[in-house]
Amino acid sequence: MGSTTPHKGTEADGAPESGAPEGGVGFRGVVAASEAGAGRRSGMVRRARAAYVVAGVLAMLVAWQLLSFVVSPAVMASPADTAKALAGLAWGSKLWVELLITLKRLVIGLAMGAAVGWLLGIVAGVHRQLRSFLEPLRWVSMTVPAVIIAVLAMLWFGLGDLAVIFLVAVIVFPTMYVNTVSGVQAVDRRLTEMGQVYHFSRRLLLTEVYLPGIASPVLAGLTLATGVAVRAVVLGEVLGAMNGIGHAFSRAMAYLETPELFAWIVVLLALMAVIEFGVLRPVRRRIMRWRKAGG
Amino acid sequence: MIVFEEVSKSFDSLEVLSGLSFHIATGQMVGMVGPSGSGKTTILKLVTGILTPDKGSVRVAEGVVGYVFQEPRLLPWRTAVDNVAAPLRARGRIKAEAREIAAHWLRRVELGGFEHYHPAELSGGMAQRVSIARAFAVEPRILLMDEPFSNVDAALKGSLMQILTSIIRERKPTVLYVTHDQAEAIRLADRVVELVPGNGLRELDVRDRA
Numbered sequence: 001m002g003s004t005t006p007h008k009g010t011e012a013d014g015a016p017e018s019g020a021p022e023g024g025v026g027f028r029g030v031v032a033a034s035e036a037g038a039g040r041r042s043g044m045v046r047r048a049r050a051a052y053v054v055a056g057v058l059a060m061l062v063a064w065q066l067l068s069f070v071v072s073p074a075v076m077a078s079p080a081d082t083a084k085a086l087a088g089l090a091w092g093s094k095l096w097v098e099l100l101i102t103l104k105r106l107v108i109g110l111a112m113g114a115a116v117g118w119l120l121g122i123v124a125g126v127h128r129q130l131r132s133f134l135e136p137l138r139w140v141s142m143t144v145p146a147v148i149i150a151v152l153a154m155l156w157f158g159l160g161d162l163a164v165i166f167l168v169a170v171i172v173f174p175t176m177y178v179n180t181v182s183g184v185q186a187v188d189r190r191l192t193e194m195g196q197v198y199h200f201s202r203r204l205l206l207t208e209v210y211l212p213g214i215a216s217p218v219l220a221g222l223t224l225a226t227g228v229a230v231r232a233v234v235l236g237e238v239l240g241a242m243n244g245i246g247h248a249f250s251r252a253m254a255y256l257e258t259p260e261l262f263a264w265i266v267v268l269l270a271l272m273a274v275i276e277f278g279v280l281r282p283v284r285r286r287i288m289r290w291r292k293a294g295g
Numbered sequence: 296m297i298v299f300e301e302v303s304k305s306f307d308s309l310e311v312l313s314g315l316s317f318h319i320a321t322g323q324m325v326g327m328v329g330p331s332g333s334g335k336t337t338i339l340k341l342v343t344g345i346l347t348p349d350k351g352s353v354r355v356a357e358g359v360v361g362y363v364f365q366e367p368r369l370l371p372w373r374t375a376v377d378n379v380a381a382p383l384r385a386r387g388r389i390k391a392e393a394r395e396i397a398a399h400w401l402r403r404v405e406l407g408g409f410e411h412y413h414p415a416e417l418s419g420g421m422a423q424r425v426s427i428a429r430a431f432a433v434e435p436r437i438l439l440m441d442e443p444f445s446n447v448d449a450a451l452k453g454s455l456m457q458i459l460t461s462i463i464r465e466r467k468p469t470v471l472y473v474t475h476d477q478a479e480a481i482r483l484a485d486r487v488v489e490l491v492p493g494n495g496l497r498e499l500d501v502r503d504r505a
Contacts, residue, residue: 198382
């Protein structure tokens with residue numbers, strides 16, 4: 001968890017957006033016709049790509065099923081048994097109660113860590129002295145293993161919400177900070193000079209040049225940070241909480257309820273999918289609309 | 296009016312300008328030619344005040360400065376109209392008012408109908424026209440241009456120049472126009488000076504232009 005690289009998310013998530021324009025909005029006249037063709041082509045390319053993704057999911061399910069034939073059901077539940085356990089959890093209130101507890105910790109921890117990383121990243125991106133001053137903190141927070149931070153959090157805050165939220169915030173901070181700093185440093189100097197020439201106020205420079213300029217790396221950082229945060233919240237709950245998905249997971253392990261254990265893994269994956277594809281991607285697409293013509 | 300008196304400017308140990316003096320009268324259009332690295336852009340930046348001289352003084356008439364850069368330098372995340380409106384908002388205009396003025400100037404550079412296009416949707420020539428609209432929207436007393444046509448192909452250059460000269464004739468700002476194209480400078484400007492590295496300025500004769 002300590003090996004965060006800036007912009008990693010930009011390449012991974014930028015891929016679907018960097019293709020041909022989505023058609024519809026474009027140049028007038030002759031260009032519009034050829035763009036409509038490109039739009040149709042990119043639609044086909046996207047559908048073909050989606051088909052491969054679906055095939056990949058199916059292949060994993062098949063492999064899982066085959067493995068469960070060979071391996072003892074005590075250590076690996078079959079997809080069918082997992083689905084049954086999942087249905088059982090969803091039927092009672094257990095799934096929803098634990099999900100809400102985990103979601104609360106995740107959102108608060110992520111919001112705090114990301115907000116601090118973002119704010120400090122903006123200021124440190126502009127001020128070299130502050131950047132050097134914060135460098136040791138960044139290094140420590142990226143280098144100390146997550147499990148050690150979890151243990152310290154338990155020691156300081158006891159078992160429960162506070163320890164888990166603290167862990168998530170500390171783990172998320174450097175990811176967001178590093179992405180924001182490199183975003184600020186990558187802001188086009190020619191645009192800031194244009195702002196100076198036209199006497200932009202500090203506030204106008206921030207809202208017109210810097211904030212939109214760093215939107216892409218910041219959103220990439222947020223996507224990365226969310227993945228990191230999900231892992232951290234589960235770790236925190238396994239070690240330092242009496243409820244939540246992580247705790248339910250470790251309880252299932254202790255009682256050898258293997259189908260339930262696998263059901264919780266599916267719940268985690270579903271949670272992550274909803275956050276990434278239901279929240280982060282659409283937000284990103286909306287904010288980055290200006291790139292639609294490929295600029 | 297722009298007055299340079301014995302201006303020197305160095306970057307690190309490299310002296311770009313040494314003891315440069317010149318005077319541009321109000322309403323005059325001066326073309327400045329010279330090899331790259333001779334300090335042309337530095338002179339423009341000294342006029343805007345984003346650079347200050349190491350020695351000597353730069354005096355510039357009160358009023359707003361408009362600047363047409365070599366590249367359009369538009370905010371990619373803002374529409375054409377909001378790009379032109381931004382410097383107006385920096386001068387305290389409210390958004391709606393700034394947009395209204397901006398839309399007027401976009402029509403003036405023949406970009407009516409493109410107000411809500413983003414820079415990525417515009418051609419290079421169109422983007423440069425947006426930057427010209429931005430420079431004039433602030434009603435500049437002084438207009439600075441740094442090789443504004445160098446990234447535009449020859450066919451577009453003519454129409455761009457025509458738009459520019461008609462607005463300049465109408466608004467009569469003091470113009471300092473940097474180019475490496477001596478013929479172009481002679482065609483457009485009232486006065487052409489050549490910046491000779493180390494030797495200051497040399498006045499070129501433009502009376503015998505066609």
